[in-house]
Amino acid sequence: MELPRNLNWALPVFFLLSSLVSNGVLVESSHKVYIHLQNEGAVNVQTVHRTGYHFQPPMHWINDPNGPMYFNGHYHLFYQYNPKGAVWGNIIWAHSVSKDLINWIPLKPAIVWSKPFDQYGAWSGSATILPGNKPVILYTGIIDPYKTQVQNYAIPANYSDPYLEEWIKPDDNPLIVAPIGVNKTLFRDPSTAWMGQDGHWRIILGGVRKHRGMAYLYRSRDFKKWIKAKHPLHSVAGDGNFECPDFYPVQVTGENGLDSSANGPNVKYVFKASFDKTRFEYYSIGTWSHVDDKYVPDPGMVETWKGLRYDYGNFYASKSFFDHGKNRRIVWGWANESDTPEDDMTKGWAGIQLIPRKVWLDPNGKQLLQWPVEELNTLRTNHTQLRNQQLAKGVWNKVSGITAAQADVEVVFSFPSLDKAEKYEPCWNDLYAEDVCAIKGGLSEGGLGPFGLATLASKADGEFTPVSFTIFKDDKGYKVLFCSDARRSSTRKMEPKLYRPSFGGWVDVDLSQKKISLRTLIDHSVVEAFAAGGKTVISSRVYPEHAIYDKAELYAFNNGTEIITVENLDAWSMKRPQMN
Numbered sequence: 001m002e003l004p005r006n007l008n009w010a011l012p013v014f015f016l017l018s019s020l021v022s023n024g025v026l027v028e029s030s031h032k033v034y035i036h037l038q039n040e041g042a043v044n045v046q047t048v049h050r051t052g053y054h055f056q057p058p059m060h061w062i063n064d065p066n067g068p069m070y071f072n073g074h075y076h077l078f079y080q081y082n083p084k085g086a087v088w089g090n091i092i093w094a095h096s097v098s099k100d101l102i103n104w105i106p107l108k109p110a111i112v113w114s115k116p117f118d119q120y121g122a123w124s125g126s127a128t129i130l131p132g133n134k135p136v137i138l139y140t141g142i143i144d145p146y147k148t149q150v151q152n153y154a155i156p157a158n159y160s161d162p163y164l165e166e167w168i169k170p171d172d173n174p175l176i177v178a179p180i181g182v183n184k185t186l187f188r189d190p191s192t193a194w195m196g197q198d199g200h201w202r203i204i205l206g207g208v209r210k211h212r213g214m215a216y217l218y219r220s221r222d223f224k225k226w227i228k229a230k231h232p233l234h235s236v237a238g239d240g241n242f243e244c245p246d247f248y249p250v251q252v253t254g255e256n257g258l259d260s261s262a263n264g265p266n267v268k269y270v271f272k273a274s275f276d277k278t279r280f281e282y283y284s285i286g287t288w289s290h291v292d293d294k295y296v297p298d299p300g301m302v303e304t305w306k307g308l309r310y311d312y313g314n315f316y317a318s319k320s321f322f323d324h325g326k327n328r329r330i331v332w333g334w335a336n337e338s339d340t341p342e343d344d345m346t347k348g349w350a351g352i353q354l355i356p357r358k359v360w361l362d363p364n365g366k367q368l369l370q371w372p373v374e375e376l377n378t379l380r381t382n383h384t385q386l387r388n389q390q391l392a393k394g395v396w397n398k399v400s401g402i403t404a405a406q407a408d409v410e411v412v413f414s415f416p417s418l419d420k421a422e423k424y425e426p427c428w429n430d431l432y433a434e435d436v437c438a439i440k441g442g443l444s445e446g447g448l449g450p451f452g453l454a455t456l457a458s459k460a461d462g463e464f465t466p467v468s469f470t471i472f473k474d475d476k477g478y479k480v481l482f483c484s485d486a487r488r489s490s491t492r493k494m495e496p497k498l499y500r501p502s503f504g505g506w507v508d509v510d511l512s513q514k515k516i517s518l519r520t521l522i523d524h525s526v527v528e529a530f531a532a533g534g535k536t537v538i539s540s541r542v543y544p545e546h547a548i549y550d551k552a553e554l555y556a557f558n559n560g561t562e563i564i565t566v567e568n569l570d571a572w573s574m575k576r577p578q579m580n
C-alpha cells in the first residue's frame, strides 16, 4: 500500500473544527489537527466501548462515509481514514464491501494520495454509476500545504472485479479547480451526479461566500469537462461553509427510492448540507426548477441550523445513494467519538458509521422518515418481550434476558389521556430542542413523561442514558419532546472537554391513539434511537464505566405523574457480524 506522506499539518490557517457551547459544555465534536498525535499508531485496541455491529475498521480514525454504491451484487463503502493514528490526519479513502450492508469485508484502500492533484490528501466525495454500468468516483484532492482543493475522478481498473478493488486516478486530473473569486480552501465534497432533461450531468460542491453557504453547480456533457453554472444550485445567507452537500429526488408517495437522475410529476427533492460551523447538518424538501437550474425549498422550510435534521445527535457528513437492487434510498452518517483525543489515542480507534438507514418522504410531505435497513434484523437473537406493563411515576421496569449492551429494542408506549401534559413555555421557541431537554428531559420529573428507556444502565451506580418522550400542551395542541440524555451516561468525573449533551428533537406525530413508538439500537458506546417510526432520530456516543458488557442493564421507566403502559416491548440481543 502506498502511504501518504508525513506532512506538517500544523498550519494555523487550517481548522476543520469549530467549537460551540451546548448545555454549558464546550463542544469539540469534530476533527481537528493534532500534529503530535496523528502519526502515533495504536498501541492497543481497547475493546470495552468498541461497537459490536456498527461499521468500523480494526483500529484508528475514521470520518465521513464516501461514495457509497451498489454495484453488481455488492455494496461498497469508502470512508475517510487515517491509516497511521486514532485522530484526524493523513486522510485516504479506505474501502469495504458487503452483500447485505451489515457484514463487511475489508479491502485495500481505494484512493491514497500520490499524484500532484492529491498529494496532500484525498478528501470526501461520491460515486456515480454511468450508463453502461460504469462506476466513477469524484473526490476532493488537496494539492498543497495551504489546503487548496481540486476535484478529481477515479475509475475501476477492472469493471468485472466484483469488489472493484483497484482504482485508477487518470493523469488528466484535476477535473475542476476553483475559479477566481471562489475560496479554494473551502471548495470540496463533490456530490453524486445526476442528469437533467438536457442530457447534461450535474454535480454540486460545497463552499462559502461571505458567510453564505454555497452549493456550487457544475455541468458536463461527458463527465470530463465541467463548467460552473452562473448561479449555485442553492445558497443560504448566514449558514457558513457547506460541507458534503447532497441533492436527490424522493417520491411524493411510497417508500421506494429513486435514482438520482429520476424526474417527473410525482417527485420532490431533498437538499442536505453539513454545517462546518456547528458540526451538524440540516435538510429541506423542495423542488428543482429546470428552467433556472435551482433548488427551491417548499414554503415553511427552515434553512438555518434550526432546520430539519436526519439526526439530532452525533451524526455528520452524511451521504445518500440509490440502491437499485432493492429500490430504496439509503443514507449513511458518521458518528464521531465524544470523549477526548487522548481517550481516542488510548482506545486506539475513533469514529463509527451509524447503521445505514432507508429514507423516504413522510406522507405529510413536510419531512423525511428513516428506518434502519431491514438486513439489520438478521443479527437479532435471544428475543424477550414485555406486554401491557404499567409504569407509575418513578417505576423502572427491568428488561431481562438479553445482552443489554448490544441490543435492538422496539417498544410502544400508551397513556390513558393527554390531560397531564405540562404547559409548553413559549420562550422555548427560541431554544434548540437540545436545550429544552436539558431542562425537561429524561432526568426531570413531569406530567405526561418523561417516559422511555434507560439504556446502558447500571442503576445501582446511577449510570444510564435515558431515551425519553415528554408531552407538552400549548394553545394549538400538543408537542412531543424526544431526548437522548448523556449527562449521566458515565460516572467518570465530568471534565470540560467531555461532550455529554442532552440531545433533543421535536416529534411531529399524531397522538390521537395516545401511543408513541420507539426503536433503539444499543451498541456499547452507541445509542441510536428512532422515534415514532423514524420521524425523529437521535444518536449518542457514551462511555459508561459500570454499564459494560454483561453488567449493562436496560429499563423501561416513567418519571411523569401520568401512568404509562408499555403495550409491547420486543428486545433482542444482537449478534456480531463480520466487521472488517
Ligand code: DQQ
Pocket: 016, 063, 064, 080, 091, 123, 124, 125, 140, 188, 189, 243, 244, 316, 317
Ligand atoms: N471531512 C472531509 C472533508 C469534509 C469534511 C475531510 C466533513 O472533505 O468537508 O476529512 O467532515
